[in-house]
Amino acid sequence: MRIAVSRLSPLLACLGLLVAWQLAAMLLHTDSFPTAWQAILTVPDVLGDRESLLNILDSIRRMVIGLTLAMLVSIPLGLMMGRSARVAAFFNPLLMMVYPVPKAALMPVIMLWLGVGDASKTLVIFLGVSLPVIYHSFQGAKAVEEKMLWSGAAMGLSAVQRMFRIVLPAALPEILTGCRTGLVLALITMVTSEMIARQSGAGNILFNAMDMAQYDTVFAMIIIIGALGIVLDAAFDKLRWRLVAWAEPRQDILLGAS
Amino acid sequence: MNARALNNVLLGLAPIVMVLALWQGLCSFGYAPPSLLPPPGKVFVRLAQQLVSWNFLDDMLATLTRLFAGFFIAVALGVGIGLAAAVSGPVNAVVRPLVQVLAPVPKVALYPALLLLLGFDHASKVTLVAADALFPILLSTYYGASMVEQKLIWSALAAGTPRYQILFKVILPAALPSILTGCRIGLVISCIVVFLAEMITSTDGLGHLLVGAARTFQTVDMFVPLITISLLGLILNGLLYSLRKYLLRGFPEV
Numbered sequence: 001m002r003i004a005v006s007r008l009s010p011l012l013a014c015l016g017l018l019v020a021w022q023l024a025a026m027l028l029h030t031d032s033f034p035t036a037w038q039a040i041l042t043v044p045d046v047l048g049d050r051e052s053l054l055n056i057l058d059s060i061r062r063m064v065i066g067l068t069l070a071m072l073v074s075i076p077l078g079l080m081m082g083r084s085a086r087v088a089a090f091f092n093p094l095l096m097m098v099y100p101v102p103k104a105a106l107m108p109v110i111m112l113w114l115g116v117g118d119a120s121k122t123l124v125i126f127l128g129v130s131l132p133v134i135y136h137s138f139q140g141a142k143a144v145e146e147k148m149l150w151s152g153a154a155m156g157l158s159a160v161q162r163m164f165r166i167v168l169p170a171a172l173p174e175i176l177t178g179c180r181t182g183l184v185l186a187l188i189t190m191v192t193s194e195m196i197a198r199q200s201g202a203g204n205i206l207f208n209a210m211d212m213a214q215y216d217t218v219f220a221m222i223i224i225i226g227a228l229g230i231v232l233d234a235a236f237d238k239l240r241w242r243l244v245a246w247a248e249p250r251q252d253i254l255l256g257a258s
Numbered sequence: 259m260n261a262r263a264l265n266n267v268l269l270g271l272a273p274i275v276m277v278l279a280l281w282q283g284l285c286s287f288g289y290a291p292p293s294l295l296p297p298p299g300k301v302f303v304r305l306a307q308q309l310v311s312w313n314f315l316d317d318m319l320a321t322l323t324r325l326f327a328g329f330f331i332a333v334a335l336g337v338g339i340g341l342a343a344a345v346s347g348p349v350n351a352v353v354r355p356l357v358q359v360l361a362p363v364p365k366v367a368l369y370p371a372l373l374l375l376l377g378f379d380h381a382s383k384v385t386l387v388a389a390d391a392l393f394p395i396l397l398s399t400y401y402g403a404s405m406v407e408q409k410l411i412w413s414a415l416a417a418g419t420p421r422y423q424i425l426f427k428v429i430l431p432a433a434l435p436s437i438l439t440g441c442r443i444g445l446v447i448s449c450i451v452v453f454l455a456e457m458i459t460s461t462d463g464l465g466h467l468l469v470g471a472a473r474t475f476q477t478v479d480m481f482v483p484l485i486t487i488s489l490l491g492l493i494l495n496g497l498l499y500s501l502r503k504y505l506l507r508g509f510p511e512v
Contacts, residue, residue: 009351009354009355009358010355010358010359012355013355013356013358013359014359016356017356017359017360032374032375033371033374033375085266086266086269089265089266089269089270090269090270090272090273091270091273092270093270093271093273093274094270094273094274094277096492097274097488097492098488099446099491100446100449100450100487100488100490100491100492100495101450101484101487101488101491102449102450102451102453102454102487103450104454104457105450105453105454105457105465105468105484105487106484108468108469108472108480109472109477109480109481109484112294112472112475112477113294113295184362184364187364188364188365188366191364191366191367192366192454192458195366195369195458196454196457196458196469203367206367206370207370207458210370210373210374215374218370218371218374219371221367222367222368222370222371225363225364225367226363226364226367229362229363229364230359230362230363232362233361233362234362
């Protein structure tokens with residue numbers, strides 16, 4: 001019973017939000033604020049339109065590529081930083097400096113260098129995702145129990161083997177938390193960079209529709225992007241749960257970062 | 259120990275110096291034309307010029323106003339709702355699923371809606387900043403407050419503290435380290451989001467300066483606002499760190 005309630009409560013929350021939106025729109029009653037129902041009815045139109053569907057799929061493809069590349073680079077880097085104080089001392093100040101730079105704001109500069117194509121958008125997503133993944137891998141590797149490493153060394157594991165067979169699995173729950181933050185960040189960076197570049201993609205559709213006063217489309221896109229965030233996050237959480245069910249349950253809602 | 263700390267500082271400066279050297283090298287050996295990548299010296303001279311010009315300071319002030327307005331709204335709401343959800347079951351039952359649903363939504367996607375509802379002025383940007391900074395603060399307040407040791411509360415009750423004072427005298431101070439961590443994340447997020455919002459639509463602010471420079475291909479002027487917002491982020495982060503140290507004096511190392 002309790003499990004059923006906890007499963008249903010996010011759905012109820014969605015429903016509640018939509019009802020609140022519906023009521024607010026009916027009260028305000030302006031052209032620029034369609035009701036939730038109108039916006040939902042427009043969602044199939046947006047997704048049915050070949051061009052906008054291709055645009056959205058393109059965005060998602062770039063997001064997946066950027067995210068994958070970022071994980072491939074950041075997880076090893078974070079693990080090395082966590083296990084070696086020197087590596088950490090080397091990279092930490094640089095990462096601290098880079099942290100408050102709005103990554104999507106680099107879009108105009110990177111567009112100058114790499115053009116408006118896929119390369120610059122993927123690079124921006126890569127940059128946006130890297131830091132939290134590095135940070136969480138770092139924390140995870142740092143917290144590995146020394147005793148396990150000593151036992152591994154005593155049993156004749158080389159440094160590389162210890163990394164793969166002890167540090168990586170022990171840090172996995174924390175790494176996956178980082179990846180979950182990274183996943184949401186990838187989506188945020190994707191949408192923002194497309195809003196700034198205004199070339200193609202989901203963010204562009206949003207603002208184009210606004211310029212053309214197609215307010216139903218604007219709100220339908222918001223629903224699509226929001227749903228994408230919720231679904232991706234929930235799917236990843238399921239996967240994470242499968243992989244590290246043995247770990248102590250941690251915060252089940254991510255802390256997020258932009 | 260001291261020599262080692264010094265060593266680490268030098269080690270940490272190395273990559274920053276290397277990045278600057280690479281930047282300078284790319285420019286002076288002609289790999290990057292100045293129209294694409296201006297030399298670092300030129301950028302920093304321009305930054306110094308801008309920092310004493312009134313127009314630039316005006317834009318900076320506009321950015322800072324929005325940043326702080328959004329951030330403080332987020333702190334007030336986040337700490338308030340977080341504490342309420344931690345101490346009250348019914349509030350928790352409502353807030354928890356809402357946060358679960360809203361936290362992974364890219365808030366920036368709401369920006370067009372905010373523009374339509376609140377107009378192109380300060381209000382829409384401040385709301386966006388608050389919406390983005392709210393969740394880390396709310397969640398760390400909630401986790402901090404719900405992990406307060408029960409023994410502390412019992413001791414306070416046994417010592418005669420009235421129930422309604424437990425919240426402010428026991429739970430809030432005990433959750434403070436966690437709350438301040440959330441505020442730090444929220445502050446950096448505020449910096450980033452205010453800049454992005456200004457880039458997307460604005461008539462003033464640092465983000466607007468960047469977009470304006472990009473439209474006229476003034477590369478030097480594109481780097482200046484970027485560096486300024488990063489420095490602002492670092493400075494604000496440092497200030498919050500000192501505040502944290504001051505507020506948490508007497509706490510065991512956290």
